[in-house]
Amino acid sequence: MVRSQNDFLKLVRRSKLFVPVNRENFVAKAWTRGADCIILDLEDAIAPADKASARKLVKDVIPIVNRGGAEVQVRINREFEAEDLDAIVVPGLSGVMIPKAESVEGLQRIDGMVTRLEKERGLPPGKIYFDLIVETALGVIQIDSIAQASPRIEQMNIGQGDLSV
Numbered sequence: 831m832v833r834s835q836n837d838f839l840k841l842v843r844r845s846k847l848f849v850p851v852n853r854e855n856f857v858a859k860a861w862t863r864g865a866d867c868i869i870l871d872l873e874d875a876i877a878p879a880d881k882a883s884a885r886k887l888v889k890d891v892i893p894i895v896n897r898g899g900a901e902v903q904v905r906i907n908r909e910f911e912a913e914d915l916d917a918i919v920v921p922g923l924s925g926v927m928i929p930k931a932e933s934v935e936g937l938q939r940i941d942g943m944v945t946r947l948e949k950e951r952g953l954p955p956g957k958i959y960f961d962l963i964v965e966t967a968l969g970v971i972q973i974d975s976i977a978q979a980s981p982r983i984e985q986m987n988i989g990q991g992d993l994s995v
Contacts, residue, residue, distance in 0.1 A: 843867045843985075848905070849895065850875035852884040857891050861898035868895045869903045869927055872914055881910060885917040892922040903927045903961055911940060919947035923958055929989065931962040932969035937979035944982070958982065965989030 847865035849856045851872060860868050870891060876884045888904060896902050905927035906914035918926070926944065931937060937960070948955050960982040964973060970993070977986060 843901070846903075847900075848875065850884075851887050851891055851904075852876060852880055857894055860895045861900065864898070865900050867901040867903060867924075869905055870895065870918075871905045872910075872918075873905045873907050873929055881907065882913075885910075885914060888918045889920045892920065896922055901925065905929060908936075912943065915940070915943050915947060919944055919951065919953065919958065921953065925959040925961050925984070927961045927963065929963045930965050930969070930992075931976055931986070932964070932966050932972060934972070934975050934979040937962070937976065937983070941980040941982055956982065959984040961985040961987070963987050963989045965992035967993070 843866040845865045846867045846869055847860060847863055848869045848871050849860045851857065851870040870888060872881065872884055872888070892902050901924035902922055903925040904914070904918040904923065906918070906929070908930045915926070926940070928937065928940060940960070944958055945955065948958065960980060962976065962983060962985065964970060964976065964986060969976060977983060
């Protein structure tokens with residue numbers, strides 16, 4: 831897909847706000863903070879014992895954080911990607927933040943799951959984009975092929991904390 835300069839300007843996000851999906855007080859105020867993108871976190875901000883219950887909240891939380899018009903992403907857990915995607919591919923979701931991006935095959939698998947869920951749920955095909963976090967040496971080595979793994983990829987970030995470990 832070839833993009834024009836205007837298309838790229840639309841992608842500029844001045845700020846992203848991470849919000850633990852299970853913190854009701856954070857969710858209620860997120861839309862008032864003026865962020866261009868609100869990321870509902872199912873990964874690092876959620877204790878392992880709370881992940882299943884947090885996942886169930888996403889569909890109800892998306893309309894709350896979207897009140898101000900911000901894009902809404904959800905950062906998934908790679909070890910629970912199927913369960914997370916099943917819970918988050920709903921109306922109002924703009925993008926999926928995918929941590930630990932390190933292989934073309936893994937991203938294509940996620941793309942296939944999102945495509946299937948969009949179709950099953952009557953959502954516009956291909957509208958949900960991917961925002962990748964490269965956090966491992968393997969991901970850095972394969973960054974060129976990772977960047978081309980799916981037409982859904984709109985953003986890539988380096989997870990410097992995990993990478994430096």
